[in-house]
Amino acid sequence: MTSTAAADGQPRTESGRLNLLGLDAAGLDGLLRELDEKPFRGKQLRQWLHQRRVFDFDAMTDLAKGFRRKLVDVAELQVPRAIFDRESEDGTRKWLLALESGQAVETVYIPERGRGTLCVSSQVGCALDCGFCSTGKQGFNRNLSAAEIIGQLHYATQALEDEGRGRRVTNVVMMGMGEPLANFRNVIAATNLMVDPYAWGLSRRRVTLSTVGLVPALYRLADVSNISLAVSLHAPNDALRDEIVPINRKYPLRELLPACEHYLGNTPHHCIYWEYVMLDGVNDSDAQARELAQLLRHIPSKINLIPFNPFPGTRYEASPRSRIQRFSEILQNAGFITTTRRTRGQDIDGACGQLVGQVINRRNQGKRGSPSANA
Helix, strand or coil, rough: CCEECCCCCCEECCCEEHHHHCCCCHHHHHHHCCCCCCCHHHHHHHHHHHHCCCCCCCCCCCCCHHHHHHHHHHEECCCCEEEEEEEEECCCCCEEECCCCEEEEEEEEECCCCCCEECCCCCECCCCCCCCCHHHHHCCCEECCHHHHHHHHHHHHHHHHCCCCCCCCHHHHHHCCCCHHHHHHHHHHHHHHHHCCCCCCCCHHEEEEEEEEHHHHHHHHHHHHCEEEEEECCCCCEEEEEEHHHHCCCCHHHHHHHHHHHHHCCCCCCCCEEEEEEECCCCCCHHHHHHHHHHHHCCEEEEEEEECCCCCCCCCEECHHHHHHHHHHHHHHCEEEEEEECCCHHHHHCCCCHHHHHHHHHHHHCCCCCCHCCC
16 A cells, blocks of 8 residues: 555555554644544554554553544554565665555664664655765655654664564664655654654654755754754865755755754754765865865864765766775864764665665566566
């Protein structure tokens, strides 16, 4: 069954029922008013769904039987299922999750000492066509519903519990497939649930939204959310960023940077996380490092340098390790906290969207009679 949006804005399936998993506190309040139920039932429901992860209404024993019957009539619960489940030699685990619409998205779990980070997708594909991103090369299909976004957290949490190794999700980053701010309403509802003390209860510092910089949506974000913000920068000037991140032609740096400063000024956060993918001979020179330091000199910042993960058809190559180290040293000498992100999961198609691309290719080959269709 495919999720759709009804006239009231609530996510529904083809059966006409509400997809209850994606309703945050405000969404549940609206449902309870329609059902003529007390507001406190919303807290109880969020605890059953997201803390205890109980999906059988009859098992929600502190809810009145009449209320449970109403829920059975109007709502249902869906969690994505895995098409592929791969674990890297470094412990990174990557799932390709099937949606009820027949499409699929990637979700990646990255274990580190003392924490486990889940990288979550917000769209099927992406319309922004950044040159270094394999997801963008697939084009855009649709936005995920809030239930499909939070469903990735549900699936990963259960899968990690089932493996019995004590691994768990402590951090969530909206850095998977898609541009989160292009799916604003559903991403906000899902991240609300992540930080809701009656749902997942994660700290706002442990939930991070990554955007290439949709400026109007950045200003809206400061009004409705206080999760951590990461910005995909990738270039120290407009001319180069226009090439690497085409949306920069619409929202150039002179508009993006004030929007980021506005977010800092209107939320409890102390810095912006800047993401900078290192492309050999493109954006990795000493001069560009100094230009980057100058660009960000007035903004409290932490800079993450990301080794490029090549994928089929890309024209870019990864910067050598020595070049990344030199770039980092220049930024650190300029006073910036700078981290070089470890390359993780290369043996399981580590580039975002790469696994989906392989599945699409296999399915297309299958339509032409290839035996790999069921691989």
